[in-house]
Amino acid sequence: AQSVSQHNHHVILSEAASLELGCNYSYGGTVNLFWYVQYPGQHLQLLLKYFSGDPLVKGIKGFEAEFIKSKFSFNLRKPSVQWSDTAEYFCAVNNNAGNMLTFGGGTRLMVKP
Amino acid sequence: DGGITQSPKYLFRKEGQNVTLSCEQNLNHDAMYWYRQDPGQGLRLIYYSQIVNDFQKGDIAEGYSVSREKKESFPLTVTSAQKNPTAFYLCASSIAGTTNIQYFGAGTRLSVL
Numbered sequence: 214a215q216s217v218s219q220h221n222h223h224v225i226l227s228e229a230a231s232l233e234l235g236c237n238y239s240y241g242g243t244v245n246l247f248w249y250v251q252y253p254g255q256h257l258q259l260l261l262k263y264f265s266g267d268p269l270v271k272g273i274k275g276f277e278a279e280f281i282k283s284k285f286s287f288n289l290r291k292p293s294v295q296w297s298d299t300a301e302y303f304c305a306v307n308n309n310a311g312n313m314l315t316f317g318g319g320t321r322l323m324v325k326p
Numbered sequence: 327d328g329g330i331t332q333s334p335k336y337l338f339r340k341e342g343q344n345v346t347l348s349c350e351q352n353l354n355h356d357a358m359y360w361y362r363q364d365p366g367q368g369l370r371l372i373y374y375s376q377i378v379n380d381f382q383k384g385d386i387a388e389g390y391s392v393s394r395e396k397k398e399s400f401p402l403t404v405t406s407a408q409k410n411p412t413a414f415y416l417c418a419s420s421i422a423g424t425t426n427i428q429y430f431g432a433g434t435r436l437s438v439l
Contacts, residue, residue, distance in 0.1 A: 217368075219368075222366060247427075249430075255432075256430050256431065256432050256433075257369075257416065257418075257430040258430070259427055262427065303368055303369065305369075307426065312357050312359075312374065312376060312420060312422065312423070312426050313359075313371060313374060313384070314369075314371075314428060315371075316361075316368040316369040316370070317368050318366050318367055318368040319366070319368045
């Protein structure tokens with residue numbers, strides 16, 4: 214069974230700091246990769262996705278993620294965070310054999326103004 | 327306004343009681359999913375359905391049941407056999423296929439009295 218690990222459970226940053234959230238997965242075959250975000254009191258929504266092609270993908274609100282196949286990683290980055298980025302972030306993997314997503318445990322990001 | 331509607335927003339269950347969480351979507355999606363969200367554990371798949379009148383167990387189906395009589399609706403029943411039902415429950419839907427993006431409802435928070 215595939216698994217997804219997010220090593221940072223809680224991250225606290227000041228505004229304008231750079232962000233990198235780690236995500237590693239265990240499945241060895243072809244994968245589709247996602248980052249979802251859950252802002253306080255809001256729906257879980259898609260931040261960005263990788264299916265194929267350029268391993269550096271850009272999403273909404275200035276976020277990007279890089280797929281490194283050799284490291285089984287899909288880390289999320291943002292050069293300069295804002296207070297409004299305070300949320301919980303989830304990495305998810307689909308092993309391309311069905312509709313099911315496997316989620317990581319989530320990372321709670323708090324950005325101090 | 328297209329989307330996924332979950333009700334109620336908050337639900338309380340007494341010992342030995344079955345409760346049903348509602349999920350309705352008007353996105354014309356074939357696939358629907360139920361997840362359970364616990365702090366630090368991310369989202370875990372309870373049940374999913376890829377087509378009307380068919381559904382499959384996810385990773386943590388014990389103590390839960392579902393039905394899929396209509397494309398738009400995928401209710402989840404938390405039975406008395408689920409000994410630790412307190413959690414946040416999320417419903418999602420997607421088009422069929424492997425490069426799916428799942429869209430989420432606002433969730434139902436279930437607590438035990």
